[in-house]
Amino acid sequence: MSQYTQVREIVMMNLRSVPQRLGASLVIVIGIAGVVGVMVALLSMSAGLEKTLGGTGSDDRVVVTRGGSNGELASFLDRASGTLIKQDPAIARGADGLPLASGEIIIITEVPRVGQKTGANVTLRGVEPVGFTIRPELRIVEGRKFRPGLREIIVGEAASNQFAGLDVGTPLRFRGSTWTVVGVFSTGGDAHESELWTDTETAQSAFNRSGYSSILAKLASTDGFEPMKERLTSNPQLNVDAKTERDFFSGQSGTLTTVIGVLAGFVALVMAIGATFGALNTMYSAVSARTAEIGTLRALGFGAMPVIASVMAEALALAISGGVLGALLAYVFFNGYSVSTLGSGFTQVAFKFAVTPGLVMQGLALSLFIGFVGGLLPAIRAARMQVTSALRG
Amino acid sequence: MKYLGLIWSGLFRKKLRTTLTLFSLVCAFVLLGLLQAVNSLFSGGADFLGANRLITQARTSFTQPLPMRLLPQIEAVPGVARVSHSQFFGGVYQDPRNFFPQFAVNPQRLRDTYPEWVMDEDSWRRFITARNSTIVGRNLADKFGWKVGDVIPLNSFIWTKTDGTRNWEWEVAGIFDGRNAEWQKRAGLMYLNYGQFDEGRAGGKGLAGVFVVMVDDPDASERVAALIDEKFENSPDETKTQSEQEFQLGFARQLGDIGLIVNLITSAVFFSILFLTGVSMSQGVRERVPELAVLKVLGFTDRAVMGLVLAEAFLLCFLGALAGMLLANFSTRFLPAEFPIETDLRVWAIAGISVVVLTVLVGVPPALHALRIKIVDALAGR
Numbered sequence: 001m002s003q004y005t006q007v008r009e010i011v012m013m014n015l016r017s018v019p020q021r022l023g024a025s026l027v028i029v030i031g032i033a034g035v036v037g038v039m040v041a042l043l044s045m046s047a048g049l050e051k052t053l054g055g056t057g058s059d060d061r062v063v064v065t066r067g068g069s070n071g072e073l074a075s076f077l078d079r080a081s082g083t084l085i086k087q088d089p090a091i092a093r094g095a096d097g098l099p100l101a102s103g104e105i106i107i108i109t110e111v112p113r114v115g116q117k118t119g120a121n122v123t124l125r126g127v128e129p130v131g132f133t134i135r136p137e138l139r140i141v142e143g144r145k146f147r148p149g150l151r152e153i154i155v156g157e158a159a160s161n162q163f164a165g166l167d168v169g170t171p172l173r174f175r176g177s178t179w180t181v182v183g184v185f186s187t188g189g190d191a192h193e194s195e196l197w198t199d200t201e202t203a204q205s206a207f208n209r210s211g212y213s214s215i216l217a218k219l220a221s222t223d224g225f226e227p228m229k230e231r232l233t234s235n236p237q238l239n240v241d242a243k244t245e246r247d248f249f250s251g252q253s254g255t256l257t258t259v260i261g262v263l264a265g266f267v268a269l270v271m272a273i274g275a276t277f278g279a280l281n282t283m284y285s286a287v288s289a290r291t292a293e294i295g296t297l298r299a300l301g302f303g304a305m306p307v308i309a310s311v312m313a314e315a316l317a318l319a320i321s322g323g324v325l326g327a328l329l330a331y332v333f334f335n336g337y338s339v340s341t342l343g344s345g346f347t348q349v350a351f352k353f354a355v356t357p358g359l360v361m362q363g364l365a366l367s368l369f370i371g372f373v374g375g376l377l378p379a380i381r382a383a384r385m386q387v388t389s390a391l392r393g
Numbered sequence: 394m395k396y397l398g399l400i401w402s403g404l405f406r407k408k409l410r411t412t413l414t415l416f417s418l419v420c421a422f423v424l425l426g427l428l429q430a431v432n433s434l435f436s437g438g439a440d441f442l443g444a445n446r447l448i449t450q451a452r453t454s455f456t457q458p459l460p461m462r463l464l465p466q467i468e469a470v471p472g473v474a475r476v477s478h479s480q481f482f483g484g485v486y487q488d489p490r491n492f493f494p495q496f497a498v499n500p501q502r503l504r505d506t507y508p509e510w511v512m513d514e515d516s517w518r519r520f521i522t523a524r525n526s527t528i529v530g531r532n533l534a535d536k537f538g539w540k541v542g543d544v545i546p547l548n549s550f551i552w553t554k555t556d557g558t559r560n561w562e563w564e565v566a567g568i569f570d571g572r573n574a575e576w577q578k579r580a581g582l583m584y585l586n587y588g589q590f591d592e593g594r595a596g597g598k599g600l601a602g603v604f605v606v607m608v609d610d611p612d613a614s615e616r617v618a619a620l621i622d623e624k625f626e627n628s629p630d631e632t633k634t635q636s637e638q639e640f641q642l643g644f645a646r647q648l649g650d651i652g653l654i655v656n657l658i659t660s661a662v663f664f665s666i667l668f669l670t671g672v673s674m675s676q677g678v679r680e681r682v683p684e685l686a687v688l689k690v691l692g693f694t695d696r697a698v699m700g701l702v703l704a705e706a707f708l709l710c711f712l713g714a715l716a717g718m719l720l721a722n723f724s725t726r727f728l729p730a731e732f733p734i735e736t737d738l739r740v741w742a743i744a745g746i747s748v749v750v751l752t753v754l755v756g757v758p759p760a761l762h763a764l765r766i767k768i769v770d771a772l773a774g775r
């Protein structure tokens with residue numbers, strides 16, 4: 001028999017005998033399923049967050065904030081600066097000839113999570129009427145828009161799911177006055193869906209604030225961004241930063257993604273080491289259970305290679321089934337699971353866990369690696385067995 | 394105890410298998426220890442805070458500063474002993490990665506409400522009298538090598554000065570310590586004199602931030618909190634007053650359900666290790682059926698043999714858990730100061746319970762098997 005046929009026959013024979021060692025074999029499968037499941041689930045959290053923040057905004061819109069502020073919350077622009085920014089020539093004009101730029105104001109409010117009493121920070125964003133024109137992705141999915149001048153609020157879809165008491169028609173108490181939720185909006189699953197929106201001027205008067213937190217402007221063309229940034233930052237009357245809306249939001253996932261990445265890496269590493277010991281155990285006992293069989297094969301003239309291959313094939317096959325099981329569990333239990341956490345603006349960002357194909361591939365690669373390490377030493381021991389002593393069992 | 398040798402040799406009859414199982418157990422308990430320590434931090438982390446302090450914040454959010462004129466009104470509430478105020482400054486020292494919290498406070502009022510911070514009289518005097526002064530926690534001073542008299546530049550990402558810049562300079566008046574070890578660990582923050590802060594800022598003059606309220610009687614704190622909130626109801630500055638502990642926990646809860654994530658990982662780890670140890674134990678007993686039969690021939694009762702197997706399971710789990718927990722405990726010391734997690738009593742208790750549960754689940758099936766061994770059948774190899 002050729003080397004190849006030898007390997008094939010002995011591998012198949014061995015794999016067919018795995019069910020006889022089911023209990024011990026399941027140690028590999030379950031151990032690795034645990035590692036891969038936990039790792040994929042954790043990483044799907046940061047993948048989901050990146051998807052939400054990275055999917056927010058567009059390249060033809062610009063966010064202008066006060067210079068040096070690390071987000072909209074710490075940014076204050078007075079009315080004069082706001083007007084000056086809105087008049088930049090790169091900004092598109094609407095049918096009425098006015099610039100398509102919305103002065104927005106950020107106020108942090110506390111709303112409890114569903115089923116909790118303590119409040120979580122939620123962004124209340126004041127938007128000018130033109131803010132709806134420059135965000136065509138926004139749809140009202142329930143109720144209606146707020147009317148400027150009235151204490152009315154619309155809430156993002158994610159916010160209405162995550163936080164308590166944000167259903168259409170419910171009153172909310174902020175700063176000595178009562179507001180009413182009049183609608184629910186969707187912006188296609190981006191970060192704005194974690195917010196509450198109202199009219200800028202209503203918010204300014206209710207919260208005793210003047211000026212804006214940021215100006216959102218629509219560009220006439222994306223080429224206009226660099227010159228506009230240049231003009232605004234070099235203007236001695238202003239002290240501002242300008243970023244495209246996409247850059248502004250995708251820059252916000254950094255810290256949290258790193259934290260989750262470090263956590264996932266550490267947990268997966270320790271679990272993987274534990275699972276490798278388990279795999280070694282299983283494969284050593286599998287080899288010792290097959291001692292007589294391996295001795296017989298060697299006596300019949302099979303080489304060392306096919307024996308190694310058969311042990312490795314068993315280890316890898318069990319490992320990959322564990323990996324698939326783990327990834328599957330992570331997908332079934334966590335994909336689309338929605339949570340919210342504290343974003344960089346010190347307010348809640350709601351997002352959904354996203355088990356992506358890339359994460360599944362990472363999980364499977366890890367499972368194969370554990371299987372390889374766990375199978376290698378036992379395979380070498382199997383190949384080194386003395387034929388005579390192995391035959392005696 | 395006299396059977397320890399027997400149990401030991403039974404356990405290490407197959408050295409390789411037991412050692413590998415032990416290593417897996419160690420890994421599992423390292424994770425369990427560290428993860429539950431994180432959980433401790435987030436659930437009961439504020440235990441050390443006294444029950445006699447309340448925090449009064451704006452009802453909308455603690456990021457909305459309350460005006461200073463509320464202070465005398467809060468002081469007038471019956472049951473209130475002392476009041477101080479605190480505004481988050483958001484300063485960056487040299488590099489954004491050097492983050493540490495700073496609060497602008499009234500020095501005398503800080504001293505009255507936080508007797509946990511200790512410092513010599515001269516330093517307090519300097520802090521109270523010099524408007525541009527700051528006091529820094531011992532840990533922070535050690536980290537950056539600051540000493541009294543140094544001028545520390547901070548770039549605030551929130552507060553602009555009247556001259557349009559955001560560079561603030563603060564002179565170190567003193568270095569404070571915690572009253573006990575618990576507080577000493579937390580001496581990693583900085584208090585700034587409200588004098589220069591309020592005078593220098595371009596906007597928000599006269600805003601205090603949040604109020605720290607010390608009550609006469611800790612048992613009455615809930616009643617006092619309700620009285621304060623009642624006082625400002627329906628005003629433009631509605632307040633929310635809660636215990637300092639609740640306030641701190643609220644911060645952690647903002648991050649999300651850390652407890653749930655940690656417990657899910659812990660259960661995945663526990664389930665894997667349960668299965669792995671269980672298989673290893675029952676394999677061990679199956680291989681030793683004739684030997685256990687010999688023990689019964691020698692006069693060991695069925696129950697005694699069962700007990701031996703259970704004791705073996707316990708010893709295995711116990712050794713793995715002990716080594717894992719010690720390793721976890723050891724490694725927490727090398728974490729940076731921003732992650733003050735430790736394997737406290739609660740974590741050790743969880744590990745202890747896990748060992749018992751694990752022993753029962755992995756020990757009982759093989760122990761029952763050992764109980765039922767019939768001498769004749771076993772010796773005949775049936």
